Amino acid sequence: MNAVSQSAMTIACAKCPLRSLPIFGERTLLDASTVQAFKIGELTVAPGGTILLEHARASHLFTVLSGWAFRYKTFEDGRRQIINYALPGDFLGLQASMSEVMGHGIEALTDSVLCVFPRDKLWSFFAADAQLAYDITWLAASQERTLDEQIVSLGRRTALERVAYLLWYLFDKARELSMTKRNRLDLPMRQSHLADTLGLSVVHTNKTLQKLRKEGSIELDERTLRVVDEEALKNLARVDEVENIPRPLI
Amino acid sequence: MNAVSQSAMTIACAKCPLRSLPIFGERTLLDASTVQAFKIGELTVAPGGTILLEHARASHLFTVLSGWAFRYKTFEDGRRQIINYALPGDFLGLQASMSEVMGHGIEALTDSVLCVFPRDKLWSFFAADAQLAYDITWLAASQERTLDEQIVSLGRRTALERVAYLLWYLFDKARELSMTKRNRLDLPMRQSHLADTLGLSVVHTNKTLQKLRKEGSIELDERTLRVVDEEALKNLARVDEVENIPRPLI
DNA sequence: CGTTCCCTTGAGACCGCTCAAAGACCGTGG
DNA sequence: CCACGGTCTTTGAGCGGTCTCAAGGGAACG
Secondary structure (H helix, E strand, O other): OOOEEEEOOOOOHHHOHHHHOOOOOOOOOOOHHHHHHHOOEEEEEOOOOEEEOOOOEOOEEEEEEEOOEEEEEEOOOOOEEEEEEEOOOOEEOHHHHHOOEOOOEEEEOOOEEEEEEEHHHHHHHHHHOHHHHHHHHHHHHHHHHHHHHHHHHHHHOOHHHHHHHHHHHHHHHHHHOOOOEOOEEEOOOOHHHHHHHHOOOHHHHHHHHHHHHHHOOEEEEOOEEEEOOHHHHHHHHOOOOOOOOOOOOO | OOOEEEEOOOOOHHHOHHHHOOOOOOOOOOOHHHHHHHOOEEEEEOOOOEEEOOOOEOOEEEEEEEOOEEEEEEOOOOOEEEEEEEOOOOEEOHHHHHOOEOOOEEEEOOOEEEEEEEHHHHHHHHHHOHHHHHHHHHHHHHHHHHHHHHHHHHHHOOHHHHHHHHHHHHHHHHHHOOOOEOOEEEOOOOHHHHHHHHOOOHHHHHHHHHHHHHHOOEEEEOOEEEEOOHHHHHHHHOOOOOOOOOOOOO
């Protein structure tokens, strides 16, 4: 709720910097004018700022243009579960548009900019452009796959495997977006975020991170992750290999 | 793979018994002929039969017409995580249609019948019928909400809360479909299925079930669940109330 | 230069695990 | 019809992974 502002200056979809990334394959790329017609503005949020409030009515959909955010749910007694992380190109808020009220909150981890779309126009855009409809469904289905894997993590991976998986997942996701340099990635989250993602306490998360460092496949200090031996990390994490196929961008 | 057969006799969508259930609201109900055109047949599966094989290429989409099924993932060492359960009206296989290979398996718990749709025609049906496209997206988004809640369960609910939540969730889902009678529901799964859903061992699942029975809000024997005090169960489960709005049926 | 937030470390408690075995239920075949 | 084997549920014992509580150190910031 704090530090949220709406900017008059917006990036034209045709000049969207994300469009040139290989992961958003040219063949699958929606015409920029279609997205432009759907887009109504941009939202700028500071670290810790709320993008979507838990249990509130959501009137917008978003695509992350830059920055990190995370989706979460909380209990009244303060327990928090982070559901997943959003990076540039991720489409947010769809769940809410199908029911009336948000089931989760979304918070920015870094300074972030999001493209804003009107939820009440979703249907008319579906009717007008089948490719847009298909792309949104594609993204929703892809999101399901990610959530499936998070469920497997929480249900059946040990603490060490969970940490390894999360770090590899974030690394791989960031690499697709060319956010890594020489196997290095700056992670904006605190250990308390990792703990709330992993279903562990902060203390045990810390101890498990240290154990993982001793395994030798990663280095992690000053909030910079370095993947030293990706194969070893993936084996530890029991990664179920999925090829990164080009994905749509709304 | 065993006990799978394709029947020549199929139910006409116009006469689909699910269409008269209140949860599939009339206003949101897709024209029967649209679904009929998309449907290519029915699949009958016996208990324990495979509907979708993990890591195989999927060429079909399904709607459960009758019976119970579950989605799961396994590790090489045998650990299994059940991701969620499918009941009549649930739409299956979408994740796989967006990538090449199934990330999960689907297995029948009871004798089941599924409507079969061709995955390679999905795009052309999207282009031909915006309502169908919208409905499929709706279902995908709704599924995400369910998965979010499962992530919260595994990450932040205690064993007792988890069991309470799962039983309430199944009860509520079945009630929408008029599968309950006087607060009673026949559950087809074994305790090992519950354990693999809850991220617990079978032994601890058993002990937790007993503790829950002693709490008094449920009875459970002979595979019949009876919800004695739904409010107490929901409080125990820390249910985040969501109204059951009418949903589409493909 | 103090305050605050975060990471780290240690100690002890507890939740959920594994191992083991007995009882209950069911289908099958003698 | 009964004996048997297999699967599922239940129970007990002991271990260990993860938790909570507590305190110290380091870095950032006003």
